[in-house]
Structures are given as structure tokens and as C-alpha cells.
Amino acid sequence: MRTLRFLCPNGHLGFAPLKVPSFELGVANRPDFILADSGSDDIGPGPLGHDVSASPREWQEHDLEHMLLAARSLGVPMIIGSAGDTGTNSRVALYVSMIRDIARRHGLAPFRIGWFHSEVDRERLRAAIRCGDAIRGLDGRDDLDEAELGATSRVVAVAGIHPYVELLDRGADVIIGGRSSDAVIFAAPAIRAGFPAALSYYLGKVLECASFCAEPYGAKETVIGSISDHDVQVTAMHPEQRCTVASVAGHAMYERSNPYFETVAGGVLDMSTCRYEQVDERTTRVTGPRFEPATEFRVKLEGAAKVGERYVGVVGIRDPYTIAHVEDVLEWSRSQLRERLGVDGYEVHFNVFGRDGVMGDLEPLRDRPAHELCVVVQGIAPTCARAEEVAMIATRQMFYARLPDVKGTAGGAAFLLDEVMPASPAYRWSLNHTMRVDGLLDLFPTFIDEVAPA
Amino acid sequence: MKHPVSTARLDELAKTIRSKNAGVDRITFDVIFPTRAAFDRVVESGVMSRERIAALYRIPEARITDFVVFEPALAIKFTIARTRPSGSPGDGDIFGAQQYAPLLALEVPGVGDG
Numbered sequence: 001m002r003t004l005r006f007l008c009p010n011g012h013l014g015f016a017p018l019k020v021p022s023f024e025l026g027v028a029n030r031p032d033f034i035l036a037d038s039g040s041d042d043i044g045p046g047p048l049g050h051d052v053s054a055s056p057r058e059w060q061e062h063d064l065e066h067m068l069l070a071a072r073s074l075g076v077p078m079i080i081g082s083a084g085d086t087g088t089n090s091r092v093a094l095y096v097s098m099i100r101d102i103a104r105r106h107g108l109a110p111f112r113i114g115w116f117h118s119e120v121d122r123e124r125l126r127a128a129i130r131c132g133d134a135i136r137g138l139d140g141r142d143d144l145d146e147a148e149l150g151a152t153s154r155v156v157a158v159a160g161i162h163p164y165v166e167l168l169d170r171g172a173d174v175i176i177g178g179r180s181s182d183a184v185i186f187a188a189p190a191i192r193a194g195f196p197a198a199l200s201y202y203l204g205k206v207l208e209c210a211s212f213c214a215e216p217y218g219a220k221e222t223v224i225g226s227i228s229d230h231d232v233q234v235t236a237m238h239p240e241q242r243c244t245v246a247s248v249a250g251h252a253m254y255e256r257s258n259p260y261f262e263t264v265a266g267g268v269l270d271m272s273t274c275r276y277e278q279v280d281e282r283t284t285r286v287t288g289p290r291f292e293p294a295t296e297f298r299v300k301l302e303g304a305a306k307v308g309e310r311y312v313g314v315v316g317i318r319d320p321y322t323i324a325h326v327e328d329v330l331e332w333s334r335s336q337l338r339e340r341l342g343v344d345g346y347e348v349h350f351n352v353f354g355r356d357g358v359m360g361d362l363e364p365l366r367d368r369p370a371h372e373l374c375v376v377v378q379g380i381a382p383t384c385a386r387a388e389e390v391a392m393i394a395t396r397q398m399f400y401a402r403l404p405d406v407k408g409t410a411g412g413a414a415f416l417l418d419e420v421m422p423a424s425p426a427y428r429w430s431l432n433h434t435m436r437v438d439g440l441l442d443l444f445p446t447f448i449d450e451v452a453p454a
Numbered sequence: 455m456k457h458p459v460s461t462a463r464l465d466e467l468a469k470t471i472r473s474k475n476a477g478v479d480r481i482t483f484d485v486i487f488p489t490r491a492a493f494d495r496v497v498e499s500g501v502m503s504r505e506r507i508a509a510l511y512r513i514p515e516a517r518i519t520d521f522v523v524f525e526p527a528l529a530i531k532f533t534i535a536r537t538r539p540s541g542s543p544g545d546g547d548i549f550g551a552q553q554y555a556p557l558l559a560l561e562v563p564g565v566g567d568g
Contacts, residue, residue, distance in 0.1 A: 042475050044541025044548045139479040140519070140535060249527040250470070250486055257476045257520045257533040276526060302478075307543055349544035358546045361537065362511045364556045380543055429478040429539035 001228050004193055006186055007031035009222040011209030013038035013063045014055030014085065019220050020066065022211075022238040026222035027070045029237075033189055034071045036063065037182040037208050038095075039082020041302060041429075042255075048086045049153040049304030049427035053094070055085055064095065065102045068174065072108050079164065079175045079185050087156055087179025089117045095176045103453045110452040111174060114167030116444045118178030120155045120301065128435060135301065135433045144433050148305070152430045155303040160265030163444040164188030170448050178444065179302065181264045182208035190227050198291035201269040203232045205262055206248060206286070213251035214241040235283040245276040248284040265300070265440055267293040297440055303431025307347065309387040310423045313377040313395030316414035321406055323369050326352060329401040329412065330375075336397040337390065346381040346390045347426075375413075380426045391420040464501075464560040467492045473553040478540045480519060481550035482533040485557065493528040499562050502530050510556055 007026045009018040013036040027034075043054040053060065064080070071078035084091025092115050099113055125135055126149060135144035159180040165188050167175050177185060183204030190200035203225050206213050211221035214236035221238040234243045252271050253259030260272040270290040279285045317323055330350050337348060354370035356363035375398065379391030398413040406412060437443060465471060469488040476482035485502065487493035496502060508515040511534065520533040534553075541548045 041478050042540070042549050044545075045478070045539070046541065139477055141479065246486075246527060249524075250484070250529060253482075253484055253522075253524055253527060253529060253531050255474045255476055255482065257480055257482055259522060259524045259527070259529075259531060274526065310543070347543060351544065351546050356546075358552050359555075360544075360546055362513065362534070362553055362556075364510060364512060378543055426543040428542045432478050432539070 003226045003228045004033070004190060004195070005029070005031045005224055005226040006033045006035055006203065006207060007222060007224050008035055008186070008207040008210045009067065010036045010063055010220055011212060012040045013080065014053065014060040015040070016220055017059045017062045018066060018222070019238070022222040023066060026224055026237040027074070029224060030074060031076065031224055033077050033079065034067050035079040035185050036067065036210070037081045037185060039085055039087050039179060039182070043085055045304035045427035045429045046424050048088065048156065048302060049306055050425060051086070051088055051090050051154060053084045053086070053091060060084065060095070061098050061102070064098050068099060068102050069106060071174070072111060077168065077173055077175070077189065079177070079189070081177040081180040081182065081185035083176050083178065087118050087177065088154065089119050089178070092117060092176050092178050099174055099176065100451055103451050107453055110450055112171050112448060113174045113176070113451050114170060114172030114446060114448040115176040116159070116163040116167065116178050116446040118156045118159055118180070118444060120157050120443055122149055122152065122155060125149055125155065125435065133436055135435050138300070138432045138434060141432055144431065148430050151305040152303040153306050153427070155301055155431055157443040158265065158300040158302065159444050160184050160440050161188035161191055162265070162440040163446050165192050166441060166446050167448065168192055170446070172448055183262065183269070184264055186225070195227050195229060197267070198269065198289045199227055199232050201262070201264065201291055202271065202274070202286060202289040203227050205269060205271070206232065206234050206251060209251065209254065211236060211238065211241055212254060213248050214238070214243050215247040216241065231285050231287045233279060233283050233285045242282045243284045245278055245284055248286065249274070249276050266297070267291055297437050298434040299437050299440070299443055301431045301433045301435055302429070304427040305430035307426040307428055308380040308382055309384045310426045311379045311388045311391035311420045312423045313379070313391050313420040314416045315375040315377065315395055315398050316416060317373040317375065318371070318414060319406065319408055319412070320371070322401070322403060322412055323371070323373055325403050326355065326369070326373060328403060329398050332401040333394045333397045337393050340393060341390065346379065346386060348390055348394045349378040349380070351376045378423070378426070379420065384422065388420060388422070395420055460564040462562050463558065464496070464562055465558040467496060467562060471554050471557050473550055475540050475550040476533055480533050480535055481553050482520070482531065483554055483557070484529055484531050486527060486529040490528065495565060496562055497523055497530065501560055501562055504532070507532055510560070
């Protein structure tokens with residue numbers, strides 16, 4: 001029975017480093033591919049909007065180095081999806097240059113590197129809107145309009161298997177992908193080799209977060225998945241971890257609304273018919289997923305819009321009377337902002353930790369604040385100078401809040417630092433949409449080059 | 455039921471209680487049980503219905519976009535629509551990872567004791 005074996009050492013490569021011992025145990029099993037996803041929209045809209053990584057360069061390079069050396073030594077392809085957290089063009093270029101540097105440093109024999117881009121020109125989206133080709137909202141969002149598009153700083157499209165298959169066809173030994181669905185980096189080589197699409201996408205779904213499909217819990221450990229014409233088997237490489245029926249089935253529902261369906265560019269994976277069985281202590285076998293090919297090609301889009309520059313202040317409150325009236329304190333701060341700056345051209349946000357700073361309106365205990373509170377103040381405005389002033393007014397005026405029966409008239413708040421601090425610019429997710437395309441390579445230009453360290 | 459059991463907290467019956475972003479507009483919650491018996495007991499008790507979850511989080515039921523009893527993983531799963539996308543200024547939990555806390559102390563009634 002023919003099989004292919006896929007090694008995944010990390011989910012969201014770069015966010016925390018892979019664990020080397022289980023990776024080496026996995027490599028000793030001589031997999032046919034070494035792959036990892038490096039992207040996530042969990043990190044918020046800032047990195048996409050500002051076009052930076054959320055992950056430290058050292059950790060990205062650590063994992064790329066381990067994976068490249070192992071892949072070149074085994075002579076198998078290495079595939080990375082959604083480079084540098086966001087999969088923007090600059091993050092793809094960053095990873096390609098890291099691969100070249102690592103190859104040079106280790107004097108590796110020549111190999112071919114392929115990459116593709118995922119950024120979408122906003123003019124293309126504007127043209128689609130104008131000719132009535134709706135950019136449809138996901139998860140209850142309205143269709144995209146030109147105003148929201150105009151506010152958007154940067155857009156990426158989420159690729160399916162297609163640019164990966166194209167680059168493998170062109171002989172790439174290493175692929176650095178732009179933004180893509182996590183599962184497709186694994187599905188692409190399996191489908192290209194002729195395995196059933198349903199099993200191939202399922203393979204990707206179960207492997208995309210590495211050891212998150214194993215138990216006991218322990219992230220960043222290597223797992224190996226194998227595909228045949230009839231099943232997918234997944235095995236934990238860490239000696240203390242096992243892929244069990246419960247852990248593998250449980251992973252199908254991780255960070256998604258519905259545990260049965262996964263939509264990718266090109267169709268929908270249906271896991272409602274999956275059957276799970278324990279093969280050995282550390283391996284679970286899965287059969288029975290289905291794949292429904294799309295009748296119309298639609299690609300998911302992610303976009304971030306800048307809200308403004310941002311400064312942050314931190315305020316403590318201990319007086320129980322002030323805590324009971326903290327809303328009046330915040331309103332005093334807001335009134336002082338209005339008095340000085342008017343009502344437009346800035347935003348202020350207060351997170352009241354000890355009351356509902358973590359959960360906001362979902363907090364059932366927001367009527368029972370703790371004996372001390374920490375208020376984190378964010379001032380946001382078009383310029384840094386204005387954002388700093390907004391944060392400073394809102395923070396410092398909490399000290400001067402006028403509560404009628406307060407005993408402590410020397411200061412109504414405690415300062416950890418009598419200053420406000422510059423933070424990253426504030427963004428918001430403006431696009432969680434889909435657009436129609438004629439072909440699934442349309443938005444994803446591919447490139448290939450030789451890496452020949454002299 | 456063969457043996458009467460007394461009231462228990464959800465965190466005494468479940469092995470995993472977690473929350474996490476499901477995309478940028480939603481937070482999904484997973485409650486996973488170690489045994490078929492614990493799973494059945496909570497499902498049958500009805501304490502994790504759509505209505506009860508909405509009441510616990512004090513939100514309209516319409517904000518619960520999905521509610522799934524996921525038998526292969528012995529899990530109950532539901533999803534809440536955010537009022538603003540993750541990471542918008544003022545969002546206190548960009549990953550949505552700490553929103554499960556109110557579930558821990560959810561009271562599951564005893565069975566077979568009257």
C-alpha cells in the first residue's frame with residue numbers, strides 16, 4: 001500500500017520555537033515532507049495593517065534552520081505556509097532571505113526555492129465592487145463597500161492548494177507561501193501525488209497545529225501524519241504524548257465554530273462522517289471524511305484598517321468608594337477630554353481590570369469589582385502627539401476625578417508610572433470577506449529561483 | 455442511573471474547558487469530558503443549553519451562532535459572536551482565550567437521588 005508521510009514540528013511557526021528533541025525523533029523516521037504553517041489571525045489586525053511580524057526574528061530563524069537542514073539532508077521538500085504571521089509580500093521576502101542566509105551559512109548543496117504572493121491590490125477589489133461582483137461578508141458581516149475598502153491599509157487573500165501544487169510542479173525543493181489556509185500546505189503535495197482530496201485535506205486539518213492533536217497537552221512538539229488511499233494516521237513523536245481518538249477528534253473542533261466542516265479555497269471538507277480508531281498507543285487512524293468541491297471559486301480575504309497612533313496609561317484605584325463609583329471617574333476623564341479636544345478626532349478606551357477588563361460585556365461578575373482595580377487607558381488619534389495627549393488627559397484626570405463624598409482629596413488614583421507609553425498603532429479587522437475569482441491561481445503569483453551558495 | 459450522585463461543578467466533570475477565537479469575529483468554547491458518563495450527564499442535565507449559556511453570559515441568544523453536541527470528542531461546543539472584531543482597540547482578550555471562566559463553576563444537578 002502506498003503512503004506518504006508528513007512531519008509537522010510547529011503550528012504558527014515563529015510564535016514560539018519548536019521543541020528540538022521530538023523534531024529529531026520525527027526526522028529519524030525519514031518523512032517524505034517537512035511542513036509548518038506560520039500564520040494566524042489570532043494576533044490581531046496590527047501586524048497585517050502595519051506589515052510587521054508578531055514573532056521574533058530569532059524564533060522564526062530557529063525553526064526555519066532546523067527544518068531546512070533536516071529537509072536538505074533527507075532530500076525531501078520543505079513547505080511553509082503564511083510566512084511571518086501574516087503572509088504579506090514583505091514576510092514572504094523575509095523568509096526567502098532567511099532561507100538563503102541559512103543555506104549560505106551551512107554551505108548547502110544547490111536547491112530550488114519557490115514562493116508566492118497573497119497581497120491583493122485594493123483597486124482590484126474596488127473594480128469588483130463597481131461592476132457588481134460583491135465582496136461578500138463572512139460571519140454575519142455586510143458586503144464590503146468602497147468606504148470600508150478606502151479605510152483599509154492592507155489586504156491578503158487566503159490561498160488554497162493551487163500555488164503550492166504549481167510550485168511543486170515547477171520543481172521547488174523549498175516553498176515559502178503567502179497567506180494560505182493552514183490545511184492546504186499539507187493537502188497540496190498529497191493531492192498532487194494522487195491521494196483522495198477528502199483524506200488530503202483532513203491530513204492537513206489534523207496536522208496544522210502539530211502536537212495540539214495529541215495528549216497530554218504540550219505545544220510545539222512534532223507529530224507525523226501519513227496518508228494512504230484509504231486512511232490518515234497521525235502519530236505523536238514526543239515520548240510522553242499520544243494521538244488518541246479523543247485528542248484527534250477533539251482537535252477537529254479547535255478554534256472553529258463548527259467541528260464538522262472546514263471551508264478552503266476550492267471546496268468544503270466534511271468531517272461529520274469521520275471514523276476514528278486507536279491503532280497503537282501513540283497513533284490514531286481516521287477514515288471517512290468527505291470533500292465537496294466548490295461550484296463557484298471564492299477566495300477569503302483578510303484586511304486591516306488603521307484606527308490611529310496609540311499611547312497607553314496605567315492607573316490603580318484602591319479606595320472602595322472610588323471603586324464603587326469608577327464609572328463616574330471614567331466619565332470625568334471623558335468630560336475633560338471633551339472640554340480640551342472636543343468630541344471628534346480621537347478615541348479613548350478604558351479596560352477596568354478587577355471588574356471586567358478581560359471579558360467586557362460578557363463578564364457575569366462585572367457588578368462585583370475587586371478590592372483594587374487597574375485601569376488601562378488607551379488614547380488613539382491620527383498623530384502620535386495627539387494620541388499622547390489623549391492618553392495623558394484621560395489617565396491624569398482620573399487622579400482629579402470629582403466624586404461628591406470621597407475622603408481622599410489629595411488624589412483619586414495611584415500611578416505605577418506618571419507617564420503614558422507609546423504602543424503599536426491601533427488597527428481593526430476591516431475585511432473578513434470572500435471574493436469571486438475565475439481561477440484559484442488568480443490572486444497568487446508564483447516565483448522560483450535557484451539557491452546556490454557559492 | 456445506578457448510583458445516585460450529588461450536584462457537581464462543571465470543572466469537576468470536564469477535563470477541558472476552553473475558549474479561543476474562531477476567526478476574527480467569533481469566540482468558540484469547547485467543554486470536553488473524560489468519560490461517556492460525564493458527557494451524557496451534562497448533556498442530559500440541560501445546563502449547557504443555548505438558553506442557559508446566553509443567560510450565564512447575559513447576552514441575547516442570537517449572539518450564540520453555533521451550538522453543537524460533538525459526540526466523537528465527548529464535547530459540547532458553542533460559539534459567541536463578538537460585538538467588535540478581535541484586537542480592536544479596547545478588546546481585552548485578543549485571542550479570546552480567557553472567556554471560559556464563568557463556565558467552571560456551572561452547577562450540574564445530581565442524578566438518581568430523588
